[in-house]
Amino acid sequence: MHKPALTSFIIGLGFLTLLAGCALPKKELVTVPADAFEVCYGYGCKTVQTVTLDDAQWFTIEQLFSPKAASAKIERQQLSLAIAQMETFIGEITHTQDDLPGTFAAFFQDRSHQMDCVDEATNTTLYLRLFRERGLMRFHKEGYRINRGFFLNGWPHTSAVIEQLDSGKRFAVDSWFHKNGIEPEIIPIDLWYSGWHPTPDDDS
Numbered sequence: 001m002h003k004p005a006l007t008s009f010i011i012g013l014g015f016l017t018l019l020a021g022c023a024l025p026k027k028e029l030v031t032v033p034a035d036a037f038e039v040c041y042g043y044g045c046k047t048v049q050t051v052t053l054d055d056a057q058w059f060t061i062e063q064l065f066s067p068k069a070a071s072a073k074i075e076r077q078q079l080s081l082a083i084a085q086m087e088t089f090i091g092e093i094t095h096t097q098d099d100l101p102g103t104f105a106a107f108f109q110d111r112s113h114q115m116d117c118v119d120e121a122t123n124t125t126l127y128l129r130l131f132r133e134r135g136l137m138r139f140h141k142e143g144y145r146i147n148r149g150f151f152l153n154g155w156p157h158t159s160a161v162i163e164q165l166d167s168g169k170r171f172a173v174d175s176w177f178h179k180n181g182i183e184p185e186i187i188p189i190d191l192w193y194s195g196w197h198p199t200p201d202d203d204s
Contacts, residue, residue, distance in 0.1 A: 076186045
């Protein structure tokens with residue numbers, strides 16, 4: 001190839017490279033940690049936030065299941081403690097640590113970092129799934145959310161659920177009754193459906 005032709009070829013190739021660079025800009029990738037999960041708050045899951053727990057936090061959770069439960073009843077007690085601890089950790093990340101019990105305590109306040117029963121039930125169901133995936137739940141599995149009310153047996157309300165594997169018995173796992181970081185109520189769903197709620201002295 002003659003020198004002028006070679007020069008023209010190089011210039012042309014460089015021009016095409018620049019065009020390609022403009023036509024196909026590099027897309028910046030947003031890396032999400034593999035162990036990240038989404039929690040919600042703000043009443044009706046208005047806000048969804050991606051969070052992670054570090055190894056020390058997960059170790060604290062796992063210690064609540066040690067020694068391993070010898071019965072489904074003991075495992076339910078462990079689950080209650082672990083959910084409360086999850087709420088404490090997540091509250092610090094999402095600024096929901098001051099979440100008030102129930103719905104109406106914060107109804108006329110700024111609810112952007114408060115949680116209603118939909119938020120609570122959604123997050124609790126997620127925590128239960130994470131516990132199962134980490135091998136921390138052996139006697140139960142998480143179930144679908146349940147609903148009660150619509151002004152029969154009280155106001156409309158929803159709760160997370162666990163099912164005992166050997167018997168099929170189901171239990172409501174209800175964090176809504178208490179402040180953030182307080183152990184949820186785990187009760188048979190028939191009792192929960194009846195409109196049950198803790199006594200005022202239990203709303204610690």
